[in-house]
Amino acid sequence: MDYLPIFLDLKNKNILIVGAGNIAFNKIKLLVRAHAIINIIAKDICSEIKYLLNQKKAFWLDQEFKTSYLRNVYLVIAATNDTKLNKKIFKKCSEFKILVNVVDDKSKCSFIFPSIVDRSPIVVAISSGGTAPVLLRLLREKIEGILPIRLGNVAKIAEKWRETVKKYFFNLLERRRFWENLFNSIFVQYAINGKKEKAVSHLKKMIKNPNKLIGEIILVGAGPGNSDLLTLRALQVMQEADVVLYDNLVSQDVLNLIRRDAKCIYVGKRAGLKSITQEKIIKLLIFLAKQGKRVVRLKGGDSFIFGRGGEELEAAKNENINIQVVPGITAGIGVSAYSGIPLTHRYYSQGVIFITGCKRVDNIANNWSILSDDSYTLVVYMASLKASEISKQLILHGRLKSTPIAIVSQGTTLNQNVIIGRLDEIHKIFKFSISPSLLIIGKVVLLHKKLEWFKSAINFNNIKNNSSIINI
Numbered sequence: 001m002d003y004l005p006i007f008l009d010l011k012n013k014n015i016l017i018v019g020a021g022n023i024a025f026n027k028i029k030l031l032v033r034a035h036a037i038i039n040i041i042a043k044d045i046c047s048e049i050k051y052l053l054n055q056k057k058a059f060w061l062d063q064e065f066k067t068s069y070l071r072n073v074y075l076v077i078a079a080t081n082d083t084k085l086n087k088k089i090f091k092k093c094s095e096f097k098i099l100v101n102v103v104d105d106k107s108k109c110s111f112i113f114p115s116i117v118d119r120s121p122i123v124v125a126i127s128s129g130g131t132a133p134v135l136l137r138l139l140r141e142k143i144e145g146i147l148p149i150r151l152g153n154v155a156k157i158a159e160k161w162r163e164t165v166k167k168y169f170f171n172l173l174e175r176r177r178f179w180e181n182l183f184n185s186i187f188v189q190y191a192i193n194g195k196k197e198k199a200v201s202h203l204k205k206m207i208k209n210p211n212k213l214i215g216e217i218i219l220v221g222a223g224p225g226n227s228d229l230l231t232l233r234a235l236q237v238m239q240e241a242d243v244v245l246y247d248n249l250v251s252q253d254v255l256n257l258i259r260r261d262a263k264c265i266y267v268g269k270r271a272g273l274k275s276i277t278q279e280k281i282i283k284l285l286i287f288l289a290k291q292g293k294r295v296v297r298l299k300g301g302d303s304f305i306f307g308r309g310g311e312e313l314e315a316a317k318n319e320n321i322n323i324q325v326v327p328g329i330t331a332g333i334g335v336s337a338y339s340g341i342p343l344t345h346r347y348y349s350q351g352v353i354f355i356t357g358c359k360r361v362d363n364i365a366n367n368w369s370i371l372s373d374d375s376y377t378l379v380v381y382m383a384s385l386k387a388s389e390i391s392k393q394l395i396l397h398g399r400l401k402s403t404p405i406a407i408v409s410q411g412t413t414l415n416q417n418v419i420i421g422r423l424d425e426i427h428k429i430f431k432f433s434i435s436p437s438l439l440i441i442g443k444v445v446l447l448h449k450k451l452e453w454f455k456s457a458i459n460f461n462n463i464k465n466n467s468s469i470i471n472i
């Protein structure tokens with residue numbers, strides 16, 4: 001992050017603006033809204049600023065800039081055409097540790113003005129750090145469109161009732177739940193439609209009849225890594241969570257979308273590191289839910305596909321804890337889309353089978369005859385350790401050695417890597433892949449040549465002949 005957005009309280013603070021043309025006026029308008037004391041130094045002033053002076057919203061000194069004017073000033077804006085003067089102002093302000101903005105010269109700014117959507121007291125500030133003003137304008141228009149004009153009314157009523165609500169709900173969790181329920185109720189419509197009395201009476205009703213604090217466990221599939229692939233429901237639930245227990249495969253991009261105040265607990269299993277056992281995870285989930293917390297269990301892909309989601313929910317049900325499940329895009333589906341390999345196709349594959357290469361329960365054996373039927377596509381999760389065994393069994397039971405395969409690493413992300421090869425080369429190809437990676441076996445793999453759209457695949461033959469071409 002190049003700039004940290006913070007909100008400044010400029011009420012009754014001395015601000016100095018050097019220059020009084022249209023550019024200065026644009027900044028002054030904002031400063032007037034922030035109730036700052038506005039002092040302008042300039043020889044000439046534009047008509048809009050004259051109007052503000054008449055309204056006593058700013059003071060004007062008809063002088064050249066002098067360093068002594070910086071005394072007792074909190075923030076300075078230089079908006080003159082004189083680059084030398086702008087430079088001098090920036091230098092002096094930096095020396096005196098005064099916040100300074102030389103308009104339209106990012107290199108001479110200790111802060112920049114964001115684009116603002118004002119629904120005071122709700123204010124949204126966005127910035128591209130000066131990189132893409134047009135994109136910023138489009139984003140701002142979108143935000144303007146989704147925030148009701150009178151949204152501020154909602155916050156104003158809430159502010160008035162904050163202390164009373166605090167007295168009724170000592171417990172922080174109960175208090176937060178009260179506000180969430182209120183803001184998800186008709187209260188908001190009343191407030192933005194100007195029906196203040198109705199809004200307040202609804203609020204009072206909800207204070208007197210609060211919902212009991214009931215914990216729950218929500219199993220959420222976080223998808224294969226690319227945060228664009230989260231479902232809308234997953235995002236909502238992540239925004240309402242009190243606690244989030246997340247796995248190794250959940251990407252940082254997804255984690256960044258969790259409600260900022262939610263407690264995040266890493267319970268993943270990383271190769272080579274001591275990790276928390278499944279039993280402990282289940283105990284922790286139940287313990288937190290019993291405290292009345294909304295516990296989100298965030299897992300890579302889909303929680304019901306090789307994710308042990310079923311086991312965790314069974315345990316929760318045994319303890320009579322409320323549960324919800326939010327599906328996620330499983331790696332097989334995500335990787336298929338992002339590598340241009342349709343898992344079924346009328347001419348090449350009549351169906352798809354998802355299996356795991358990592359067998360945890362010994363008495364459940366793979367039926368190799370079915371898996372070797374080449375009218376089905378086979379998708380193998382966690383295949384790297386058993387790659388040789390898988391290819392040996394499939395060939396033994398009838399799949400051709402030359403069956404096309406794809407090994408896709410870090411699928412759907414910008415680091416996605418796809419290597420195409422043959423079934424009898426699996427174990428060699430895995431040496432070139434990084435974790436997590438998924439194996440796709442079947443004729444549909446050949447379609448990637450025509451259908452790839454995200455990142456190009458690499459043919460294993462090229463790697464064999466020139467091992468420097470992939471960079472992993």
Ligand code: SAH
Pocket residue numbers: 223224225249299300301302303304305306307329330331332335380381382383408409410411412413436437438439
């Ligand atoms: N519940 C998860 C699977 C967990 S098992 C899901 O539905 O996707 C973990 C395995 O998933 C990894 O070993 C790997 O085979 C696969 N996997 C997960 N994310 C992946 C990704 N982005 N690219 C390739 N394979 C992935």
